[in-house]
Amino acid sequence: MAEAGKNPDGLAAHDWAGEAGTRWLAQLDRFESMIEPIGKALLDQAAYTAGETVVDIGCGGGWTTRQIAAMVGDTGFALGLDISADLVATASDRASRAGLANIRFDQGDAATVMPAEAPFDRLFSRFGLMFFPQPYPAFENLRRMLREGGRLDIALWAPIANNPWQRSIMGIIKEHIDLPKPEPRAPGPFAMGEQDYVIDLLQSAGFSDITFDAWTGDQRVGGPGSDPESAASFVLDGMHIGDLVRPGGAEVRASIYRSLVDLFERNRDADGVRMGAKAWLVSAKA
Ligand SMILES: C[S@@+](CC[C@H](N)C(=O)[O-])C[C@H]1O[C@@H](n2cnc3c(N)ncnc32)[C@H](O)[C@@H]1O
Numbered sequence: 659m660a661e662a663g664k665n666p667d668g669l670a671a672h673d674w675a676g677e678a679g680t681r682w683l684a685q686l687d688r689f690e691s692m693i694e695p696i697g698k699a700l701l702d703q704a705a706y707t708a709g710e711t712v713v714d715i716g717c718g719g720g721w722t723t724r725q726i727a728a729m730v731g732d733t734g735f736a737l738g739l740d741i742s743a744d745l746v747a748t749a750s751d752r753a754s755r756a757g758l759a760n761i762r763f764d765q766g767d768a769a770t771v772m773p774a775e776a777p778f779d780r781l782f783s784r785f786g787l788m789f790f791p792q793p794y795p796a797f798e799n800l801r802r803m804l805r806e807g808g809r810l811d812i813a814l815w816a817p818i819a820n821n822p823w824q825r826s827i828m829g830i831i832k833e834h835i836d837l838p839k840p841e842p843r844a845p846g847p848f849a850m851g852e853q854d855y856v857i858d859l860l861q862s863a864g865f866s867d868i869t870f871d872a873w874t875g876d877q878r879v880g881g882p883g884s885d886p887e888s889a890a891s892f893v894l895d896g897m898h899i900g901d902l903v904r905p906g907g908a909e910v911r912a913s914i915y916r917s918l919v920d921l922f923e924r925n926r927d928a929d930g931v932r933m934g935a936k937a938w939l940v941s942a943k944a
Pocket of ligand 1: 674675679682690693715716717718719720721722739740741742745766767768769783784785786787789790
């Protein structure tokens with residue numbers, strides 16, 4: 659069995675300002691289309707109205723920020739904040755091509771920066787809050803971005819045990835690579851699956867009226883329309899998971915690739931690969 663790199667959570671650091679951001683950008687349309695149903699559900703929950711000011715944390719390529727700008731209209735304002743300069747440049751470009759005037763994108767670390775327009779009426783984030791090395795002070799900073807009585811709406815992945823798409827992929831990788839035991843709550847996509855932990859983070863930062871709604875549905879791995887081969891390549895080359903596989907070398911990669919193709923073959927329909935997923939849609943009052 660090949661050995662993974664020595665990282666405390668079994669995953670390489672999430673270098674969003676560098677390589678992770680570049681990788682997300684390279685597959686932006688696939689990533690955004692995979693999580694679009696969750697974005698739509700969170701936007702429905704937030705139900706923004708004309709004139710509101712909204713900050714979108716870890717906005718990535720800015721799809722959700724553009725939807726928010728359209729919802730709040732000319733009298734409102736949407737700010738996308740992201741640590742990756744490359745993603746911010748692309749998000750700005752896409753918004754100007756869409757002809758949106760009430761939108762801006764800033765590069766910065768949401769754990770520490772304070773945007774010029776703060777305090778906002780609303781704070782939004784689809785999967786942008788699970789990567790802070792020190793989540794407690796970071797959530798306090800998010801609270802300071804909101805006015806008193808403002809509201810937060812965020813999407814977080816539920817635990818990996820409730821996400822068969824991720825659990826099955828990891829199961830295959832573990833058959834080939836000796837992974838260190840993951841550290842619960844270590845920064846990463848599944849850091850905030852536990853409700854009690856998220857409630858504690860929010861309450862410690864001064865939020866109240868916390869609600870959790872479960873979103874369950876399909877992850878179209880590789881994006882809608884992907885065949886098993888392109889979905890397997892997407893996982894190994896586009897997703898962070900690929901970092902676990904690379905140290906194993908070409909042979910290990912080839913057998914993991916074949917197992918992933920088999921897995922996706924068993925989980926496909928006319929619209930591509932389809933596997934179960936679960937996320938939390940959380941709201942809270944500042
Ligand atoms: C999983 S992606 C989600 C992107 C986007 N919200 C979406 O749903 O398409 C996570 C995003 O969070 C950003 N991010 C991670 N840590 C951050 C931080 N400390 N401050 C600001 N953005 C951060 C990353 O650069 C990346 O764009």
